[in-house]
Amino acid sequence: xxxxxxxxxxxxxxxxxxxxxxxxxxxxxxxxxxxxxxxxxxxxxxxxxxxxxxxxxxxxxxxxxxxxxxxxxxxxxxxxxxxxxxxxxxxxxxxxxxxxxxxxxxxxxxxxxxxxxxxxxxxxxxxxxxxxxxxxxxxxxxxxxxxxxxxxxxxxxxxxxxxxxxxxxxxxxxxxxxxxxxxxxxxxxxxxx
Numbered sequence: 005x006x007x008x009x010x011x012x013x014x015x016x017x018x019x020x021x022x023x024x025x026x027x028x029x030x031x032x033x034x035x036x037x038x039x040x041x042x043x044x045x046x047x048x049x050x051x052x053x054x055x056x057x058x059x060x061x062x063x064x065x066x067x068x069x070x071x072x073x074x075x076x077x078x079x080x081x082x083x084x085x086x087x088x089x090x091x092x093x094x095x096x097x098x099x100x101x102x103x104x105x106x107x108x109x110x111x112x113x114x115x116x117x118x119x120x121x122x123x124x125x126x127x128x129x130x131x132x133x134x135x136x137x138x139x140x141x142x143x144x145x146x147x148x149x150x151x152x153x154x155x156x157x158x159x160x161x162x163x164x165x166x167x168x169x170x171x172x173x174x175x176x177x178x179x180x181x182x183x184x185x186x187x188x189x190x191x192x193x194x195x196x197x
Contacts, residue, residue, distance in 0.1 A: 006090035007040035011097035016051015018095035025187030125153030159189035
């Protein structure tokens, strides 16, 4: 079985889109792949409720109880390894991972970022796109590397930037595309894992 472990920090809307697509599109039958677990660094993450409702393993590895980033990443990796992952998918996971963690899952660690990378890595992407006068914005699925938001690009979705957009209205349109893009990008990888 090709197990997918999804990491979240909050609402988990991209995680939910992936779980729904995996079931709707029959990933288990087609490629022997399934979402095996959802892990959050916050016990209050609302996405954990959805994961449990779907019958998925839903775990918490609190980053605040660990004395260092390295200690947290070691605990997180131990939790992930219990599910024997073929892929580790960051879906709104708001922690910067150490180079050791990233290298452990090299080529199997994915992220989605709400901009057309390499433009606007990091935070406040929608505000920055508006301020820069961009004509388009979007989302990028990429492999995670030690450099923040700079891994090889796997897929992108483009969204027009409208004259009266606010960061909130733009974010909502980009999020709609993320929910289509991320499951599609994962599905393209599954036959070759």
